[in-house]
Amino acid sequence: MQTRLVEYFLALEREGHFARAAARCNVSQPTLSAGIVTLETQLGKRLIRRDRKYGGLTAEGEAILPWARQLVAAAEALGQAAETARGPLRGELRLGAIPAAMPAIGCLVAAMQARHPGLNVSIRASTSRQIERDLAAFELDAGLTYLDFEPPAHALSVPLYVERTMLVSAVDGVVVPDPLDWAGLAILPLCLLHQGMQNRRILDARLAERGLALRPLATADSYVALLGLVQQGRLCSIIPDSHATLLDGLSWARTHAMPQTDEGSRVGVIVSDSAPMGPLAQAVLGVAREMRLPPGFRIS
The missing domain is CATH 1.10.10.10 (Winged helix-like DNA-binding domain superfamily/Winged helix DNA-binding domain)
Incomplete structure (x- = not known):
């Protein structure tokens, strides 16, 4: 055949x-x-x-x-x-990444191409559940996703950083209380990721633990769309703290600390745990284990 x-x-x-x-x-x-x-x-x-x-x-x-x-x-x-038995790794590396992890994808790709310059990289923005499905269907070689909340099944993982969140508003937009508590957060006019995104489900779970719920006025599947909504001044949003560097130099944007919490969400690389493991998956895990992310990413 x-x-x-x-x-x-x-x-x-x-x-x-x-x-x-x-x-x-x-x-x-x-x-x-x-x-x-x-x-x-x-x-x-x-x-x-x-x-x-x-x-x-x-x-x-x-x-x-x-x-x-x-x-x-x-x-x-x-x-x-x-x-690759006697030569460099070549071909196309297919990566899936949740929107929250996009700032880290550049670091991972740069590290991969520095180690394996013959690689081409294809990046697909996806949900955590779709990344799992695509790994199982051999549509992806690796994913960048959350590791703890709804942990991925049948996968090997390498943690990269711990994500926390921040509130972002327009300078002349929504008035945000300082300090901001959970009850105050729940009544703000918000735009958020839709509930198909794990970041949103994590956020909803933390509010539910406190007897609160978020009712956003708009939802989207990308942070670029959310920031576009915030820029108009009528809404604010909750985004990962790893996105802070992407806001540098934007005079219209203001960030606010979220209510006090010790909770964070680990983000890392996952590959299928099928054996034998392919060369691309092995290479991604090897690079991920040695990666050192820049200061904007929390390690713990």
Whole structure:
């Protein structure tokens, strides 16, 4: 069985469209369609429901999907292992990162490329849950995410820093009490990440412990969007303290200390704990263990 045929099958499952899947694989649509028919013939099972267009996977297609992902990932890792046995690590490193960890992604990528200059890096902003799913499906080589609240399953991890939060408002915007307590925080006009983001779920859990709840007037899936809302002056937001350096030089922004708490959230690198571990995952863990982040990141 040719691995390329399995790649066609996986591309079609991801894209849900024959033309897009063919483009993803850099082949013509007839070539992709013929390859999938060949795979079905070899297995003796119909894998794709089709009429005039893609209609999803059959039960047999669904059954082989995790094995197909594992086979392609193993073939890629096999090639990398052979290539790097006597030479530098090359290829594409696929990283997923939660929005809260984006300031650290530059440090990680710089450290990786300093150690392995032949690498290209692809970075995908994602939720913590999606990072777990993509690691399990061999769609990512590593992730940068929270380690403690809803800890990632079936993963090896290296902690990098501890995240705490701060409030940000516009200089001529919302009046924020000083000092700010939890009850005062709960009544501020806020814009926050939506509840699909773990950062928001952590924040909600801490308020719930105190019998309070946040009811934001706007939600988004990125801190850039939240800061754009704050800049207009009518809302304020809660962002990780690691983002403080990104606000340097912004005359419109003012930061405020959050209510007193000793709690922090560890953020780190995770890879799948499957064995054998691929060269890219090994390389990320090795670099993460030796990394020293700049002063803007709390170590404890």
